Amino acid sequence: MSAIHDSKSVKTERIRRLLQALAVLALAGIFISLGNWQLTRAADLKVELERDSASEEVGDTRVYTLGDLTDSQGTLPLEAFGKSVSLQGHYIATYKAPNQVDRNGVVDDWEVALTQVDSATAILVVRGLWSERLTSPEISMATSVEITGRIYPRQVSDRTAVRAGELSRIDPSALTSLTDFQLYDGFIAAASESYRGGEINRARVEIEIAKSGTPGYYWQHISYVVIWWLMAILVLWAPFYKRRERSDSQKA
Numbered sequence: 526m527s528a529i530h531d532s533k534s535v536k537t538e539r540i541r542r543l544l545q546a547l548a549v550l551a552l553a554g555i556f557i558s559l560g561n562w563q564l565t566r567a568a569d570l571k572v573e574l575e576r577d578s579a580s581e582e583v584g585d586t587r588v589y590t591l592g593d594l595t596d597s598q599g600t601l602p603l604e605a606f607g608k609s610v611s612l613q614g615h616y617i618a619t620y621k622a623p624n625q626v627d628r629n630g631v632v633d634d635w636e637v638a639l640t641q642v643d644s645a646t647a648i649l650v651v652r653g654l655w656s657e658r659l660t661s662p663e664i665s666m667a668t669s670v671e672i673t674g675r676i677y678p679r680q681v682s683d684r685t686a687v688r689a690g691e692l693s694r695i696d697p698s699a700l701t702s703l704t705d706f707q708l709y710d711g712f713i714a715a716a717s718e719s720y721r722g723g724e725i726n727r728a729r730v731e732i733e734i735a736k737s738g739t740p741g742y743y744w745q746h747i748s749y750v751v752i753w754w755l756m757a758i759l760v761l762w763a764p765f766y767k768r769r770e771r772s773d774s775q776k777a
Contacts, residue, residue: 560753
């Protein structure tokens with residue numbers, strides 16, 4: 526009876542170890558797969574960035590509608606950065622954006638208008654220098670304005686302290702509590718404005734997107750690759766550590 530009992534115990538122990546090994550391998554496989562997925566995402570992003578960079582060098586002269594590039598429900602797509610865009614809207618509020626820097630390194634205050642696109646959505650438009658905000662006083666909230674410019678991602682760092690009537694940075698999230706409109710991510714730097722009375726002539730600001738061969742999104746994917754693969758290594762190593770710990774306790 527003792528031999529049979531021992532045989533069953535050995536068989537049970539083998540099954541338990543086999544199940545543990547399968548569980549460890551399955552968990553490690555999941556972590557490795559997640560790491561591979563993030564690595565693929567990083568590779569795809571790098572290819573997309575290289576393609577967009579090549580497209581910029583050739584020069585994309587097409588003028589898109591706002592709906593061609595983005596919508597009000599999500600973030601501004603990477604491939605939309607710096608693209609020419611046109612829209613028709615109404616200026617419903619004006620803000621001063623102090624200490625802004627243009628592509629030539631000139632620091633100045635800019636005029637930023639909250640622009641109603643339709644009955645539910647709006648977007649920020651950099652019209653020009655704050656010092657020229659009275660160039661066309663006939664423009665009112667009822668005036669429909671045709672705008673052509675380039676679309677850029679929101680600013681993430683403040684240029685000044687937060688004050689009433691000013692934007693510390695050109696970021697639609699700074700206005701979400703002040704308006705009921707669904708705001709588009711990013712903003713447009715106007716290159717031209719026109720209305721029924723003709724074209725609005727004023728100095729425009731040119732903006733340059735900070736470029737990097739390996740932006741934060743890419744390194745974020747790479748960091749996740751390292752994390753998931755490290756988790757896989759820890760899962761595979763854990764049984765050996767427990768076995769060694771058990772062996773040391775038995776020797777003691």
